[in-house]
Amino acid sequence: MVNKVCTLPALLQKVAQWKADGQKLVFTNGVFDLIHTGHITYLAQAAELGDKLIIGLNSDASVKRLKGESRPVNHQDSRALLLSAFFFIDAIVIFGEDTPANLINAIMPDILVKGGDYTIENIVGAKEVMANGGEVKTINFVEGYSSTSIINKIRTQTS
Ligand SMILES: Nc1ncnc2c1ncn2[C@@H]1O[C@H](COP(=O)(O)OP(=O)(O)OP(=O)(O)O)[C@@H](O)[C@H]1O
Numbered sequence: 744m745v746n747k748v749c750t751l752p753a754l755l756q757k758v759a760q761w762k763a764d765g766q767k768l769v770f771t772n773g774v775f776d777l778i779h780t781g782h783i784t785y786l787a788q789a790a791e792l793g794d795k796l797i798i799g800l801n802s803d804a805s806v807k808r809l810k811g812e813s814r815p816v817n818h819q820d821s822r823a824l825l826l827s828a829f830f831f832i833d834a835i836v837i838f839g840e841d842t843p844a845n846l847i848n849a850i851m852p853d854i855l856v857k858g859g860d861y862t863i864e865n866i867v868g869a870k871e872v873m874a875n876g877g878e879v880k881t882i883n884f885v886e887g888y889s890s891t892s893i894i895n896k897i898r899t900q901t902s
């Protein structure tokens with residue numbers, strides 16, 4: 744299987760080549776702890792918006808700061824491997840900050856995407872991408888699906 748999980752320098756080399764080839768780059772980011780229907784539905788739609796789909800994946804340390812010490816359930820390498828198995832994802836890069844602001848500025852995608860649980864106003868990097876002539880989109884939220892709800896359902900059913 745092609746190794747889609749890149750260091751930032753390696754990803755930026757791919758990005759430069761893709762841009763030189765006129766490819767439309769779509770970027771999204773997240774924790775993707777327990778992959779579910781909502782993730783796949785939105786990621787597949789995000790991929791349709793351009794030629795290459797790049798995922799910024801929160802490191803384990805970043806997730807712990809964002810979602811608490813008990814998270815993530817799946818460590819970063821496992822989360823990255825699962826995402827790389829989807830044909831419509833072209834590259835994954837792990838970032839350790841609280842937000843992907845620096846990553847987005849380095850990649851500067853044509854399209855920045857998040858799920859419908861976000862509004863354009865609260866998407867990190869939206870202003871910068873739009874100032875660069877890019878687009879920012881949200882994709883319909885699939886109700887009833889979240890990693891947290893899966894964890895809670897397991898806890899309830901096994902307690
Ligand atoms: N049900 C859903 N439908 C569409 N997009 C979703 C859904 N759940 C999450 N997303 C999107 O997936 C990306 C990753 O989100 P995240 O990993 O936080 O998912 P989550 O299920 O909400 O996790 P958690 O419950 O741990 O917060 C984000 O861009 C988010 O907008």
Ligand SMILES: O=P(O)(O)O[C@@H]1O[C@H]([C@H](O)CO)[C@@H](O)[C@H](O)[C@@H]1O
Pocket residue numbers: 772773774775801809840841842843861865866867
């Ligand atoms: O999986 P999540 O919680 O949707 O991902 C977070 O998204 C934040 C978002 O980009 C804010 O607009 C980001 O700041 C955070 O680091 C997580 O990736």
